[in-house]
Amino acid sequence: TIDAQRLWDTLMETAKVGGTAKGGIKRLTLTDLDKTIRDWFKAECETLGCTVEVDEVGNMFATRPGKRTDVAPIAIGSHLDTQPTGGKFDGVLGVLGGLEVMRTLHALNYETNAPLMLVNWTNEEGSRFAPAMLGSGVYAGVFDTAFADSRTDRQGVTFKEAIGAIGYRGDKKPGEVKFSAMLELHIEQGPILESEGKTIGVVQGVQGMRWYEVTLTGREAHTGSTPMRLRKNALVGAARLVDLVDAIAHAHAPDAVGTVGLLEVTPNSRNVIPGQVFFTVDFRHPENAVLAQMEAELDAAIEAVAVEIDLDFEHKKVWDSPPVKFDPDLIAAVRNGAEKAGLSHRDIISGAGHDAAYTARVAPTTMVFVPCEGGLSHNEAESTSMEECAAGAQVLLNALLEYDAR
Amino acid sequence: TIDAQRLWDTLMETAKVGGTAKGGIKRLTLTDLDKTIRDWFKAECETLGCTVEVDEVGNMFATRPGKRTDVAPIAIGSHLDTQPTGGKFDGVLGVLGGLEVMRTLHALNYETNAPLMLVNWTNEEGSRFAPAMLGSGVYAGVFDTAFADSRTDRQGVTFKEAIGAIGYRGDKKPGEVKFSAMLELHIEQGPILESEGKTIGVVQGVQGMRWYEVTLTGREAHTGSTPMRLRKNALVGAARLVDLVDAIAHAHAPDAVGTVGLLEVTPNSRNVIPGQVFFTVDFRHPENAVLAQMEAELDAAIEAVAVEIDLDFEHKKVWDSPPVKFDPDLIAAVRNGAEKAGLSHRDIISGAGHDAAYTARVAPTTMVFVPCEGGLSHNEAESTSMEECAAGAQVLLNALLEYDAR
Numbered sequence: 001t002i003d004a005q006r007l008w009d010t011l012m013e014t015a016k017v018g019g020t021a022k023g024g025i026k027r028l029t030l031t032d033l034d035k036t037i038r039d040w041f042k043a044e045c046e047t048l049g050c051t052v053e054v055d056e057v058g059n060m061f062a063t064r065p066g067k068r069t070d071v072a073p074i075a076i077g078s079h080l081d082t083q084p085t086g087g088k089f090d091g092v093l094g095v096l097g098g099l100e101v102m103r104t105l106h107a108l109n110y111e112t113n114a115p116l117m118l119v120n121w122t123n124e125e126g127s128r129f130a131p132a133m134l135g136s137g138v139y140a141g142v143f144d145t146a147f148a149d150s151r152t153d154r155q156g157v158t159f160k161e162a163i164g165a166i167g168y169r170g171d172k173k174p175g176e177v178k179f180s181a182m183l184e185l186h187i188e189q190g191p192i193l194e195s196e197g198k199t200i201g202v203v204q205g206v207q208g209m210r211w212y213e214v215t216l217t218g219r220e221a222h223t224g225s226t227p228m229r230l231r232k233n234a235l236v237g238a239a240r241l242v243d244l245v246d247a248i249a250h251a252h253a254p255d256a257v258g259t260v261g262l263l264e265v266t267p268n269s270r271n272v273i274p275g276q277v278f279f280t281v282d283f284r285h286p287e288n289a290v291l292a293q294m295e296a297e298l299d300a301a302i303e304a305v306a307v308e309i310d311l312d313f314e315h316k317k318v319w320d321s322p323p324v325k326f327d328p329d330l331i332a333a334v335r336n337g338a339e340k341a342g343l344s345h346r347d348i349i350s351g352a353g354h355d356a357a358y359t360a361r362v363a364p365t366t367m368v369f370v371p372c373e374g375g376l377s378h379n380e381a382e383s384t385s386m387e388e389c390a391a392g393a394q395v396l397l398n399a400l401l402e403y404d405a406r
Numbered sequence: 407t408i409d410a411q412r413l414w415d416t417l418m419e420t421a422k423v424g425g426t427a428k429g430g431i432k433r434l435t436l437t438d439l440d441k442t443i444r445d446w447f448k449a450e451c452e453t454l455g456c457t458v459e460v461d462e463v464g465n466m467f468a469t470r471p472g473k474r475t476d477v478a479p480i481a482i483g484s485h486l487d488t489q490p491t492g493g494k495f496d497g498v499l500g501v502l503g504g505l506e507v508m509r510t511l512h513a514l515n516y517e518t519n520a521p522l523m524l525v526n527w528t529n530e531e532g533s534r535f536a537p538a539m540l541g542s543g544v545y546a547g548v549f550d551t552a553f554a555d556s557r558t559d560r561q562g563v564t565f566k567e568a569i570g571a572i573g574y575r576g577d578k579k580p581g582e583v584k585f586s587a588m589l590e591l592h593i594e595q596g597p598i599l600e601s602e603g604k605t606i607g608v609v610q611g612v613q614g615m616r617w618y619e620v621t622l623t624g625r626e627a628h629t630g631s632t633p634m635r636l637r638k639n640a641l642v643g644a645a646r647l648v649d650l651v652d653a654i655a656h657a658h659a660p661d662a663v664g665t666v667g668l669l670e671v672t673p674n675s676r677n678v679i680p681g682q683v684f685f686t687v688d689f690r691h692p693e694n695a696v697l698a699q700m701e702a703e704l705d706a707a708i709e710a711v712a713v714e715i716d717l718d719f720e721h722k723k724v725w726d727s728p729p730v731k732f733d734p735d736l737i738a739a740v741r742n743g744a745e746k747a748g749l750s751h752r753d754i755i756s757g758a759g760h761d762a763a764y765t766a767r768v769a770p771t772t773m774v775f776v777p778c779e780g781g782l783s784h785n786e787a788e789s790t791s792m793e794e795c796a797a798g799a800q801v802l803l804n805a806l807l808e809y810d811a812r
């Protein structure tokens with residue numbers, strides 16, 4: 001069994017790398033803080049006798065040998081990057097829970113049949129560089145390295161520049177470092193497990209998600225001397241669309257969600273009528289057909305608002321991640337792992353995107369969820385107990401050993 | 407008569423200090439670019455035999471002696487700071503048109519009765535530090551130096567730090583450098599003169615203006631896994647209020663205007679439900695009673711939206727500049743000055759705020775307006791012809807000489 005205290009201490013200790021005053025972590029992908037935690041991760045894995053390989057987009061693969069050398073490793077892991085106001089568990093629990101599994105096996109000198117691999121994926125959050133799950137997406141062949149390299153943050157720095165700056169462009173080609181299966185431990189990031197008093201979520205798949213970018217262009221002018229009827233106020237247009245995105249999601253609730261998370265005003269001056277607004281839209285639903293419907297409603301809304309206020313507009317879909325179904329054998333192994341540990345569980349579909357959604361395209365994959373307080377994530381107050389973290393790592397270990405024993 | 411070409415060349419030459427690719431100027435107050443233009447202004451004035459004094463908030467006063475030493479100077483001038491995406495004429499024309507008046511008198515060795523003073527006011531735009539007209543406001547005793555020093559830009563830099571950094575904290579107390587009257591030349595920044603084919607606006611006064619700051623606080627959460635009904639989306643609240651500010655102004659149109667010019671989202675990440683939004687409101691109307699009514703409507707709107715979405719809110723009025731009436735004698739001098747130059751003119755009320763609105767509290771004051779293309783200002787495309795600039799400077803000179811001859 002895994003060591004709950006050791007796992008917790010590691011979570012708390014590493015949370016200092018980018019730790020915020022409000023108890024969260026700000027450790028954006030490919031920043032100096034990300035380099036610090038990557039260096040630490042590499043060193044820790046090497047202490048456990050692992051070999052660490054890095055691919056072109058910075059994904060890190062730490063391999064612990066098994067009895068057999070003729071089979072690909074079983075992978076576990078998640079990501080160490082965070083949101084700008086991220087919590088201490090999102091992604092981190094999957095990597096450090098995986099590390100705890102490694103440490104437990106190491107302490108017992110336990111040899112698995114297949115090699116075991118712990119992965120840290122690059123740019124899972126999608127906050128600095130859109131889209132999310134970019135590292136695992138390149139690994140799975142959904143995107144190529146050139147696409148990843150071309151991604152630009154809101155300050156104009158490219159992925160290529162950022163990965164070069166921290167020295168994490170590795171020599172492995174995307175997909176070259178193979179694994180036979182992937183198990184990702186993660187906090188639920190939603191309210192379902194907590195509200196039903198369940199400790200483990202047996203994850204069936206991930207809902208579909210689409211991201212859009214919209215730019216509205218009106219005309220900058222003086223707020224004091226420009227009559228209302230002569231204005232082309234891009235922010236009034238954006239405001240109506242923020243409200244309409246919310247309305248579209250409500251109309252398809254409870255399963256649909258829709259959000260404008262990022263919005264930038266130009267020139268953003270108190271006495272200038274906004275000339276341009278850039279904003280993003282995030283739509284999710286378990287069914288592609290409903291997402292297509294929501295997309296059509298968004299297109300219509302943008303056109304209608306642009307006509308109302310006489311604005312020019314550009315909009316494009318920048319990400320389309322279809323709904324994913326996980327592997328039945330691995331799902332069964334997770335369910336059995338929870339049973340074996342005596343933990344309450346339920347089947348669940350992930351509302352958040354995860355690297356597992358992309359690895360599912362190239363290898364049998366599933367996930368283990370644990371609850372988080374109030375269902376709150378992408379928030380510095382994100383919280384999960386020591387017991388829940390340990391429960392998740394234990395189920396990960398149980399499922400892994402069952403799958404390895406097949 | 408003034409030299410139209412010389413004035414135009416000076417406008418175009420100095421526009422390079424902070425010149426933008428789109429033909430505007432980005433020369434925010436108390437930045438290094440502002441220091442460059444201030445240093446240039448001081449040197450030019452000294453070439454014309456002026457003495458340059460600077461007060462505690464960086465207002466610059468260049469005095470040219472007159473025949474009499476027992477009377478206070480007559481002041482002309484405006485401001486050299488710009489919006490982040492400002493044009494080449496807003497403020498600049500008033501200072502360089504004033505400089506052209508000085509150069510014309512200097513070339514003719516013309517001695518006025520009273521001394522003549524050319525002023526460059528600090529932070530007129532109010533874009534970097536709110537409120538606008540801060541330098542003239544301190545001069546007129548509306549604010550004190552400590553208040554000005556405490557103003558903070560959106561990056562957290564105080565006025566005090568900024569003025570220290572460019573070395574423009576002068577030794578004169580606010581109001582210590584006296585003048586007996588003030589005449590400010592400016593572009594209209596609105597569409598009236600152009601639409602009526604008039605060259606000169608004889609400015610009667612300035613409408614009232616009020617600025618507010620609003621912060622809405624909801625709860626950051628994951629966009630994918632947080633159901634619509636459990637959200638507290640601060641941006642949806644802000645969006646509704648942006649639209650309501652527009653609606654309130656439309657309801658009091660044609661005389662009222664209302665704008666949200668600046669809006670900031672926290673944490674501003676594509677997959678985080680916005681936890682906090684900060685935005686500003688700018689309301690203007692020629693009558694205080696209507697402004698009070700608009701303010702009451704804004705207060706009610708904020709409370710209603712906060713209840714709808716379950717948000718916390720803070721809001722405060724950060725600026726209240728009541729309607730201003732200019733001095734009848736100076737107004738007459740401007741009208742006569744336009745007649746004398748054979749220029750078409752009409753009486754007009756300023757929709758924009760100007761330093762003249764504050765100097766009117768301590769000395770007889772008025773303004774001269776010239777048209778700008780399409781009424782467009784606070785826009786890099788802001789445009790005024792060489793002839794119109796010259797016409798304005800000529801009326802400034804005529805009015806000044808008439809007033810000086812009383």
Ligand SMILES: NC(=O)NCCC(=O)O
Pocket residue numbers: 090124125126132133189351352353354628630677
């Ligand atoms: N798990 C997680 O927060 N992933 C970020 C990608 C997304 O779902 O928006």
Ligand SMILES: NC(=O)NCCC(=O)O
Pocket residue numbers: 222224271496530531532538539595757758759760
């Ligand atoms: N003239 C001018 O643009 N002043 C800035 C202050 C304001 O009116 O907002």
